[in-house]
Amino acid sequence: MSLLKQKLAGILPAQIKEIKEFVGANADKKVSEVTLGQAYGGIRGVKALVCDTSEVPPNKGLIIRGKELGEITDKLPEEILWLLLTGELPNSEELADLQADLQKRQDVPTYVWNVLNEMPSDSHPMAMFNSAILVMQRESKFAKNYNDITKAEYWEYTLEDSLDIIAKLPAIAAYVYRKRFDKGDRIDPKPGADLGANYAHMLGLDNEKGDFAKLMRLYLTLHSDHEGGNVSAFSAATVNSALSDMYYSLTAGLNGLAGPLHGLANQECLKWVLETMEKFGGTPTEEQIEKYTWETLDAGKVIPGYGHAVLRVTDPRFTAFHAFGLENCSNDPVFQTVDRVFKVVPKVLDQVEKISNPWPNVDAGSGSLLYHFGLKEFEYYTVLFSVSRAIGICSQAVISRAYGLPITRPKSLPTSKFKELVNG
Incomplete structure (x- = not known):
């Protein structure tokens, strides 16, 4: 048994007991109310989901298992996975054991490469990526053992599937890039490399100084989890609540991530930055950025990358990416533009009465860093x-199955019934 599984087997029983007692004693207590506007507004802000892996306080931003991002931006993705699952960072022995376990699982079945090779040449990278995950469903240990295991064992097999998937994703994602954009043959994993470094290696982009590997580690950490109510996390959790295995559940969530309102924001931000540079023939001055910002707002448009549905401060994920940029690519014209936009746009937006959050979110700067290292294919x-x-979706699923959370089933009503409720 791996050290991670031993750890979870040791800590989960007490957590499960505590939750059962807590819910049993307080099941009828009201924790949230729903307005008509929320019912017709994406259920935004309704406190109705359980997520112990992370939270996003409006005045702080992402907190993973009680740790603010500033405490963990130097950690490897494998350490973040351990933290999400257990609530603690691994020691050196635990980290080494997890990395060895993942490396044993990283071989991708040949039929996955065959499927990707047979897809239309103009397939969207997300369609290719999700197809590759879904075609591996035949490998699911949860599905194969479902009829022979107890409810108390669901988390163990969900963990097995999760580790199998997470171990294989960098190789699959890297080949999707190389295949879809004609970058050459598939690159095999580097023995002993961590998830982020291996991903950078298999993409085949310039990593001579190791800076791109550092960015990939940071990227995998910063985007790993963002509580449970976003489209990808909620979709995956809903599907997994029906005891669909992680291959089905993860692809459900990632299909939501492919939507323009969820996962395409960093592309839109980078496009706006590049358009700004094109308009001014290079990196614009702060005065030019201010003028163009007002022109954009006066035209009824928004500034991509500024504002957030939950946050009311600068997104700490943006802060981490921005610090990386200042250290590693401060002379890059695109990053310099992002930096100047950051200095100007919040001051402009703060003057607009209807804008409650003028601060940058994670998408305002991440695209410029990818662009700097030669990853310029926005679709990817x-x-x-x-x-x-x-990493976060799988961690949430393991915890939910350990807690024994039931199938998700909120109540829907037709508009006529809502009218009756409102009008009495």
């Missing part, structure tokens, strides 16, 4: 996001 960016978010 959501695949990067997916490799990272899979």
Whole structure:
């Protein structure tokens, strides 16, 4: 048994007991109310989901298992996976054991490469990536053992599937990039490399100084989890609540991530930055950026990458990416533009009465860093996001199955019934 599984087997029983007692004693207590506007507004802000892996306080931003991002931006993705699952960072022995376990699982079945090779040449990278995951469903240990295991064992087989998937995703994602954009043959994993470094290696982009590997590690960490109510996490959790295995559940969530309103934001931000540079013939001055920002707002458009549905401060994920940029590519014209936009746009937006959050979110800067290292194919960016978010989605599923959470089944009503409720 791996050290991770031993750890979870040791800590979960007490957590499960505590939750059962807590819910049993307080099941009828009201924790949230729903307005008509929320019912017709995406159920935004309704407190009705359980997620112990992370939270996003409006005044702080992403917190993973009680740790603010500033505490963990130097950690490897494998350490973040351990943290999400257990609530603690691994020691050196535990980390080494997890990395060895993942490396044993990283071989991708040949039929996956065959499927990708047979897809139309103009397939969207996300369609290719999700197809590759879904075609591996035949490998699911949860599905194969479902009829012979107890409810108390669901988390163990969900963990097995999760580790199998997470171990294989960098190789699959890297080949999707190389195949879809004609970058050459598939590159095999580097023995002993961590998830982020291996992903960078298999993409085949310039990593002579190791800076691109550092970015991939940071990227996988910062996008790994973002509580349970976003489209990808909620979709995956809903499907998994029906006891669909992780191959079905993860692809459900990532198909949501492919939507323009969820996973395409960093592309739109980078496009706006590049359009700004084209308009001014290079990196614009702060005065030019201010003028163009007002022109954009006066035309009824938004500034991509600024504002957030939950946050009311600068997204700490943006802060981490921005710090990386200042250290590793401060002379890059695209990053310099992002930096100047950051200095100007919040001051402009703060003057607009209807804008409650003028601060940058994670998407405002991440695209410029990818662009700097030669990853300029915008369509691919959501695949990067997916490799990272899979870590959180899988972790949430393991915890939910351990807690024994039932199938998700909220109540829907027709408009006529809502009218009756409102009008009495």
